Amino acid sequence: VVYNSSGINLLEMLLEAFSLEEITNFECISTENQCTLEHLMKGKNNSLVHIGEQKLKNALTCKLYHADENIEIFEYMGSNKIYTLISKGVNEKSLCANRECGLNMLKYN
Structure with a gap:
């Protein structure tokens, strides 16, 4: 990635x-065709905190939270909910827009 x-x-x-x-x-x-991968956890006031992938080892289950052409979000359940956000775009501008859309899905849902 x-x-x-x-x-x-x-x-x-x-x-x-x-x-x-x-x-x-x-x-x-x-x-072209850029991609980012981030591991996130909800913090105080629904803020999103970037975490390391070592936190995934405590996850009990993993399910697909959202998927479309440009955004994939996986939800891991354990002592805390952890999300993996994969954003795609044909260039940096579209990648940033898709990433922001994915972050908003996590913040407000």
Whole structure:
């Protein structure tokens, strides 16, 4: 997901960071069809808090909360409700609009 949305191969960057040799061949992929993936939990006053995926290990069940062409939301039940929001767009502007729509679904439902 990070690779597709940013055009940067994070594995290649990590390899360079921990190796003695410099890697200079960073090829950029298309910036079209961007995607983000976020893990969220409701905080105080229905605010959404970003959390790490390690919180998912306590989930007892997972169900599809919402799905359409540009937004997928999964709901994990456990001691707290946790959501995974996957937003897609053909460019950065549409990605941001779809992401905001998904965040609003979670905030106000």
